[in-house]
Amino acid sequence: MVFMPWSVQASDPIIIGVPTSLGFLEGAEGLNSVNLAVEEINAKGGVSIKGEKRLLKVEAIDIRDAAPVVPVPEALLGIEKLILEKKIKAIVLAPFRSEALLASMDLISKYKIPMLATTAMAPDYTKKVLENYDKYKYCFRVCLDAGYLVGYLKGSMESVQKEYGFKKVYLMHQDVAWARGTANALAGILKGAGWEVLGVESYPTGAGDFSAGLMKARQGGAQVILPIFDMPQSGILVKQWNSMKVPALMLGFISPLAGPGAWKNFDGKIDGDMNLIFEIGNVPVKKVPKSVAFYDAYKKKYNKEIEAGHCPAPAYESVYILAEAMERAGTIDPDAVVSALEKTDRQGAIGRIRFGKNHQVVYGNDPKETAMAAMIQWSKTGTREIVFPESIADAKIHLPEGLKSAK
Incomplete structure (x- = not known):
């Protein structure tokens, strides 16, 4: 029984x-x-x-x-x-x-x-x-879910491509189901959208050194580095990106960079980083x-x-x-x-x-009709600005120091 x-x-x-x-x-x-x-x-x-x-x-x-x-x-x-x-x-x-x-x-x-x-x-x-x-x-x-995550990251990349003409990207992800699936799906989608995918590199949970991947991104001329990590150690990636002065926009999801405490934790050296907030409410809109x-x-x-x-x-x-x-x-x-x-x-x-037939809450780009995610970008003043989707944006995407438009 x-x-x-x-x-x-x-x-x-x-x-x-x-x-x-x-x-x-x-x-x-x-x-x-x-x-x-x-x-x-x-x-x-x-x-x-x-x-x-x-x-x-x-x-x-x-x-x-x-x-x-x-x-x-x-x-x-x-x-x-x-x-x-x-x-x-x-x-x-x-x-x-x-x-x-x-x-x-x-x-x-x-x-x-x-x-x-x-x-x-x-x-x-x-x-x-x-x-x-x-x-x-x-x-x-x-x-x-990972499908909606791919959609928001694709939309953010399209905005960057439209504004600055970038076309070279290097993907780095945690080796867990959701991140692996997201990175592989994005690689195919971005290739179809005209991006040159220079590499897709995975890291086991707990990894603490990302310098080899960053070197490959730099050598390939990556204009965007797209990270997908939820482990605490992934903050090291940002520190190494900054110390190595890799001239590329960091756009993706790194858990330690999502919240307001990140600016202090990383000594204010994350200006220009773009990080997806998976659900609004985690950031006030x-x-x-x-x-x-x-x-x-x-x-x-x-x-x-x-x-x-x-x-x-x-x-x-x-x-x-x-x-x-x-x-x-x-x-x-x-x-x-x-x-x-x-x-x-x-x-x-x-x-x-609202739930779809598959019992997944429906996500989109209009908060009056669907649930939503939001892409934030760290500003020089240490605040998080919402830059995508356009329906809730309060700022435009800007490039970090050392990176120039390809247009």
């Missing part, structure tokens, strides 16, 4: 599980964001289930799936422990790495736990929902007031700004998405909640939130 954690007494709090890598920035700030949303909802009496107010409660566990030394089966044991011992009704944030998220889907199906992922990005996650809906219908994703409201609420509660460029805002929104779905369903029965989740249509910190 399989234990079904949603069979509980009406007076119990609704327990939300957060199994992820809490020792990593995205995991830690994602959990903070979940707690912020829960606090806000509980302050208004909680979730209304057929007229009865139910409080939310968070149970988190560090499954350490982002650490290269932790095997996926060990991470899955942590998730199952959370399900069985804490009697959770849903999961938000979810495993950090795509390898662990994909492996967890059978476990989620077994226990019928609605899961809203906000970090791992492999397209296979939502592909499996389409291929076997009845089994995997409990799986949703609120953050963008003036044209999307709810993104500013979330950012300010986070800063007020924790007395610090959001540093992660990925996860906190969708983690925050996932709690509201789940709470509103339970209210619409009038029950915490997982199948009813899934049906209600599919009808989500919410204006939130990341833009307009």
Whole structure:
């Protein structure tokens, strides 16, 4: 007999599980964001289930799936422990790495736990929902996936090419599923768009020396270096780029460069760097007031700004998405909640939130119609300026010192 954690007494709090890598920035700030949303909802009496107010409660566990030394089966044991011992009704944030998220889907199906992922990005996650809906219908994703990431990076590269005439690019990426898939897809797309791809180089998680790749980029005459990394050590890439004075625009995603603290951490030597913020709300966007409201609420509660460029805002929104779905369903029965989740249509910190048939939140370039990412560029004054998409931009792309237009 399989234990079904949603069979509980009406007076119990609704327990939300957060199994992820809490020792990593995205995991830690994602959990903070979940707690912020829960606090806000509980302050208004909680979730209304057929007229009865139910409080939310968070149970988190560090499954350490982002650490290269932790095997996926060990991470899955942590998730199952959370399900069985804490009697959770849903999961938000979810495993950090795509390898662990994909492996967890059978476990989620077994226990019928609605899961809203906000970090791992492999397209296979939502592909499996389409291929076997009845089994995997409990799986949703609120953050963008690798396909949308490719689209935003492609759009940013098109803007740079149009403005400055650049055509030579060198790609450097972390050797994990989402980054590897993103880099390989981009290489093909950019070649088709007229770019000369000088190389695609991968680095294992934990790598700390990127000088060989930077030398190859310089020798090939790269005008843009496109990095894709979420590990803390990737900040070394920027330090070496600066110290080696490689005359190329850095445009991509390096986790340590996403937040406002990066300017101080890198001694102000990141002027011109372009970094994708995977979801707005992780950076405040003036044209999307709810993104500013979330950012300010986070800063007020924790007395610090959001540093992660990925996860906190969708983690925050996932709690509201789940709470509103339970209210619409009038029950915490997982199948009813899934049906209600599919009808989500919410204006939130990341833009307009709606799920596609594959249970992926739809991303695009208009915050009134879709969720959104934002490309920021560091200015000489140490501020982050939004330069893409045009619908939310507050500045134009500028070149770092030493790099000239090809036009």
